[in-house]
Amino acid sequence: MALTALVAGALLTACAAESAPPKPPVTSTPAPEPTAEAWARFGDPRTPGSFEVPSGWSVVESDESEPEHEIFRFDLLDESGTTQLRFARKVMGLGGGCADLAQQFTELEVLPIEVPGYVAATGDYAPSIAPSFTFTVLQDADDPGLHGTLGIRDSEPVTDCFYYNLVRTETALVSFADTLKVTAYDAPRHFATIAEARAYMDTEQYATLKRVLLSFRLDG
Numbered sequence: 716m717a718l719t720a721l722v723a724g725a726l727l728t729a730c731a732a733e734s735a736p737p738k739p740p741v742t743s744t745p746a747p748e749p750t751a752e753a754w755a756r757f758g759d760p761r762t763p764g765s766f767e768v769p770s771g772w773s774v775v776e777s778d779e780s781e782p783e784h785e786i787f788r789f790d791l792l793d794e795s796g797t798t799q800l801r802f803a804r805k806v807m808g809l810g811g812g813c814a815d816l817a818q819q820f821t822e823l824e825v826l827p828i829e830v831p832g833y834v835a836a837t838g839d840y841a842p843s844i845a846p847s848f849t850f851t852v853l854q855d856a857d858d859p860g861l862h863g864t865l866g867i868r869d870s871e872p873v874t875d876c877f878y879y880n881l882v883r884t885e886t887a888l889v890s891f892a893d894t895l896k897v898t899a900y901d902a903p904r905h906f907a908t909i910a911e912a913r914a915y916m917d918t919e920q921y922a923t924l925k926r927v928l929l930s931f932r933l934d935g
Contacts, residue, residue: 866892
């Protein structure tokens, strides 16, 4: 009798083990892929012109704006509050003496681009090249080091006088760059050597500013 009960118990145990549902295999959940921080497009309904802005950066309207004359100025500030680029529409007050400037320049990058909404001016203000993203470094005989500027322009630089980071449209002169007037004294980026200027092209800041400038539109 005891043997029968032992066998029956063993059979029940075996049946219970066989009928238990299998445990699901242990799997590891892969970590989510990092996502790029969102950029936003800045534009003002009062004037044509827009561009992308990195996350954490800001756009501030300048005191130089004169909305009543359709003159607008906006500064693009990075996370630290440093002005990196300026957008200006209906640029006026150009010209002035060259003061015997004797500067040399090197164009480290010139990239022709399509600016949606851009219609070139004609006549005296007709551009000499297609709108282009440019990184130019300048050197003055009386000033050590090199001075660099990033911007969009549709004209060739000159060595015997200053020039402007401008695009010449049929309705207004427009500037989108880190400086409007370009001389070795006005260009805001400073380098000890040409090798240092070239190395700057591999930095995150350069890539960010280039993306902002390449995003420029004039179609409202």
